Amino acid sequence: MTETAETTRQEAYRPTFTLDEGPLDEVHAFWLAGMSCDGCTISAAGAQNPSVEQLLNARLPGLPRIVLHHPVLSVTAGKDFMQAHHAAKAGKLGAPYVVLFEGSVPDERIAGEFGGYWSAMGADEREGAGKQPIPTAQWLHDLAPGAAAVIAVGTCATWGGIPAAIGNVTGAMSVMDFLGEEYLSALGLPPINIPGCAPVGDNTTETIAAVLMFLAGFGPLPEFDELGRPAWLFGETVHRRCVLAGNYEEGKFAESYGERKCLVELGCWGPVVQCNIVSRGANGHMGGCMNTGGICIGCTMPGFPDAFAPFYKRPPGSLMSTTLSRTTGSFVDYLRQFTLKSRNRTRRWKRDNAVPSGWAKVDGGLNPAERMVGGVYEFLKRRRTGFSAAGSHRQRAYQNPSHAYIRKSPHDHEVER
Structure with a gap:
């Protein structure tokens, strides 16, 4: 195959992102954490089918490479780590992106009244104000409109979970509650929910892969239920x-x-x-x-x-x-139990009324009541099937020619030859 033909073949399998005219080579994934214990991160990191490594290295046919921006798993830190977040917020990232949110979304207005915050990442530098932490709820608010999809990972993010339980002081809520019923991503998708405390690791990576297949124009929109859960996983x-x-x-x-x-x-x-x-x-x-x-x-x-x-x-x-x-x-x-006992015996064991097991003493026979029930059982089992019981006259008639041949002496067989 020539180099040109090989290039053409590869291009034919490269999906096209519906918001772009060109092929989709990579998708950025911004993982944000609100009121979280990081259990969802641990679970997703242990996924095997597909694994995080397969998603990051574009080893799934048809899927682009994922550039993951994760506060725990990323190599970079500080300003270098936050640079992509600010670029995406400003619309200058140069590539499509999805938002993955772990943990519930706190009401930062409550903490703000005391001059603090519940959960933050990065800092906002303004003249005269110095560095101010940026709440992750603010990042969700700023990044969600331009995201190809927003995926809530774990029960805290999907429904509010433990941080949103009765008596909490943070005003915590789910991603759905925070964004509202009218929210749609840049591709027209409501928030996608993967519940679990923590969710099954493969549920997270499989849903991400299925969504990316759709976003890349390489597959249909996966089926979600009325609450945005993957229907094939939570049906x-x-x-x-x-x-x-x-x-x-x-x-x-x-x-x-x-x-x-x-x-x-x-x-x-x-x-x-x-x-x-x-x-x-x-x-x-x-x-x-x-x-x-x-x-x-x-x-x-x-x-x-x-x-x-x-x-x-x-x-x-x-x-x-x-x-x-x-x-x-x-x-x-x-x-x-009767069926198990009566079916769990070979013909020889029934004949000898013993089971030659060296592991334990096993009763090989059936008592009179069990034999009576067994007779009814055999009758009902064979009824309307045309099947005769093992060892019946009909079966013996079919087997007689074979048995008669075996009973002949070697001399008789030599004569027949």
Whole structure:
């Protein structure tokens, strides 16, 4: 392939940013932190699919390189670090950018009345006033209008979270609340929300990648729900994918931590909480609250923490459902245990009424009641299928020619040859 042809082929795969006429080579990402513990940063840094390194080095086909401006992860500091922020605010950055906000947005007017601030980054130098810290809420206000997208990372940023709980003195709020219902980014997108305390690392990087695909003109707009959450990540409740969910319908509920049973009666809110941490794991498909024996306290939901407190107390709504589950679950559990035992035996073990296991003594047979239930079970299993039971007269008739051949003496086989 000639150099010209190779260049043409590469150009064909370079996406075009919808606000630019030329191809998109890079996108700046400004990570701002409000009332935050930096847990969302730690979680995102541990993401694996895709990883932060893949996003920064443009290793995903179709995506541009991301230039990350992060107060913790960036190499530069001071004026050098803040230079890009001021350029973006002035409209002189020369490249599209997105804003990622971690933590809730405090009401800086409250702190301002006392001559202070809640959360700030960088300094504003004015004549006669000296250096004044610039609140991150002000940066969000200034950068949001020109951003291709604003992405709220973590429950504090998406809904307000713990800093916005009842009794707080900061007036903390979510990015959505701060920007208002009418806000749209430069590409016409409302704020995008990735809840979690902290959110699953892969949820953050995957959403960023999906949004960049759209911004680059290389893919469709991802599906978001009515609250701006990635619909493919938050469309199901914790309970539906929980590793312990099967115990619920069998009426098996844990009474203490460490039991591998449903945790609803210990205070788990999984049946009504939208989150994928059980199926995806906290990071690298490892961990996750219920996977490690913990309960769900609803940290991805808009009402957290107030609506789910006090934690570790049985939700009132579970009383009726668990009572019904126990009533029907005992029968369901018996049927499943019987099926497990009757199907978990080989033909030879059934014939010998013994299981030759060196690990433990295993009962190889079935008692009269179990054999009776087994007969009904086999009848219903074969019904309307045309299948005859193993060892039936019909099956033996099919097998007789083979058995007759095997029973012949070697001399008879030689004669046939």
